[in-house]
Amino acid sequence: MSHRVMLLGTEHAFTVDPDESMLGAALRANIHLAHDCKSGTCGTCRFKLVEGTICYREPPMGLSPEEEEEGFALACQALPTSDIVAGAEILSPLLADPARHKAAVKGVDSLSRDVTRLTLQLPEGASCAYRPGQYVNILMDDGRPRSFSMASVPNGGTIDFHVRTIPGGHFTEGRLPQLAPGETLDVELPLGSFFLRKDDFRPLLMLATGTGLAPIKSILESLLDDPD
Ligand code: FES
Known part of the structure; x- marks a missing residue:
């Protein structure tokens, strides 16, 4: 029934x-x-x-x-x-709709033996209204996505990612080491419903390992910036 x-x-x-x-x-x-x-x-x-x-x-x-x-x-x-x-929480009024952009590579820096910080710059006028904790899809040449959480707070279109090198990974081992500032990547954002619900009554415990720290870092930095 x-x-x-x-x-x-x-x-x-x-x-x-x-x-x-x-x-x-x-x-x-x-x-x-x-x-x-x-x-x-x-x-x-x-x-x-x-x-x-x-x-x-x-x-x-x-x-x-x-x-x-x-x-x-x-x-x-x-x-x-x-x-x-x-x-129940309905997502659409809370979250910006995902959109595709050409993002420029701003920096590629090694953070550790197998983690790279990739910094992208969205084009002028593109909305950077993601919620800390959400992720972006970087679209490969064949259209297949690679998903990475934002590791920084929304900041004038500049976004950091922590990318762990996967042995044999098409993007992380193949493309990423070749990227130079000024090159562009097709990206789609914001995606995902992992973000802080400030009105949630439950105690908050954040645990992360490796590059799983990225969305947590973004959330914590947004709380530091938040006077409330
Ligand atoms: S518990 Fe229902 S979506 Fe995760």
Whole structure:
């Protein structure tokens, strides 16, 4: 049996088919609920169950018993068992739409044995309105993307990336060492829904290793710049 989901405080409503997750149904209806892993582990798709009931095929790892007790659920795993009223984060009003640009290489510096800092400059007039934590796709000649998180805060179109050399990597071992200032790369940004939700009540613990530090560094630097 299908069920109807209404998103509190919005005009959005959609129908969830039998055995369909709430997130799957929302995306099918072009409603971009926040999400990342789609496997119940990251917690990004957490929503408040205001009215109605849901069940899970398996208890999701990304939701603590305390959160569940407070009425939160994970949209990527939740199967509605009744009509629902939910308080959920919709991405489109929060995030700039991704756009493609030709970015100029500004610097290529070695940070360690296998990590390079790549600095790109977006063209004048291009929006640099990403949220610290998001990533960019660098598009290879064949159109295939390589994804890298921004390691710096939005700053007049200049963006740093930390790129780890992957043995045999087409971009990291082939193209990157050959790049010279002034060359251009096709890029698409901003992408991803990993960014800080300042109104989240949960304590914040940031852990990263290697080049996974890049998005965390960007978030922390943005907090240093933020008087609030
Ligand atoms: S998208 Fe990661 S837990 Fe749902």
